Amino acid sequence: MITFDEFKKIELKVGKILQAEPVEGSEKLLKLEVDFAEDKPRTVVSGIAGHVDLENFVGSKKIFVTNLEPRPILGIESQAMILAGKDGQGLALVETTRDLPVGTLLS
Amino acid sequence: MITFDEFKKIELKVGKILQAEPVEGSEKLLKLEVDFAEDKPRTVVSGIAGHVDLENFVGSKKIFVTNLEPRPILGIESQAMILAGKDGQGLALVETTRDLPVGTLLS
Numbered sequence: 001m002i003t004f005d006e007f008k009k010i011e012l013k014v015g016k017i018l019q020a021e022p023v024e025g026s027e028k029l030l031k032l033e034v035d036f037a038e039d040k041p042r043t044v045v046s047g048i049a050g051h052v053d054l055e056n057f058v059g060s061k062k063i064f065v066t067n068l069e070p071r072p073i074l075g076i077e078s079q080a081m082i083l084a085g086k087d088g089q090g091l092a093l094v095e096t097t098r099d100l101p102v103g104t105l106l107s
Numbered sequence: 108m109i110t111f112d113e114f115k116k117i118e119l120k121v122g123k124i125l126q127a128e129p130v131e132g133s134e135k136l137l138k139l140e141v142d143f144a145e146d147k148p149r150t151v152v153s154g155i156a157g158h159v160d161l162e163n164f165v166g167s168k169k170i171f172v173t174n175l176e177p178r179p180i181l182g183i184e185s186q187a188m189i190l191a192g193k194d195g196q197g198l199a200l201v202e203t204t205r206d207l208p209v210g211t212l213l214s
Contacts, residue, residue, distance in 0.1 A: 093204045
């Protein structure tokens with residue numbers, strides 16, 4: 001169990017995927033540029049290659065955890081984490097039931 | 108900023124809405140019965156009345172925070188919290204891009 005204050009520490013935000021490209025040297029990783037309505041887009045490295053159709057993915061909005069400590073993945077600093085769930089068929093991502101503005105905080 | 112361990116404390120799960128009905132004495136609250144693939148469904152009280160079309164909402168799967176301390180709302184114990192985002196038009200809920208089994212944990 002967690003308290004509501006512990007939950008409120010986590011920032012879940014709507015981000016719009018501006019770019020997505022394979023990370024050299026990895027079959028699993030994509031390097032994304034994601035707009036959160038901040039000064040500039042963030043770079044996000046995510047193990048979702050093969051789970052998304054790039055053509056539809058780029059330009060779409062998904063939910064990200066935006067206040068995790070940045071961490072290097074294959075030498076690239078990842079500045080957020082895309083939220084996902086997994087079943088036997090692979091990963092599914094997370095989105096809102098209606099289009100919300102980039103940067104909208106979930107709670 | 109939070110650590111990955113702090114993030115991992117939060118349980119975000121896919122729940123299927125089995126029932127939804129107005130809470131007597133409130134125009135905002137709905138009382139939901141939600142399946143998380145546990146022994147029995149949980150009761151969730153949520154301020155989403157007027158933001159969902161009950162006919163489509165019941166039977167759908169949405170994302171919930173499932174390990175918050177239960178709290179009484181108008182005398183009913185709410186045992187999870189539905190995740191939502193808000194803009195000028197009201198609330199939007201959160202779902203996965205592909206159907207995932209009830210109880211699936213997001214990360």
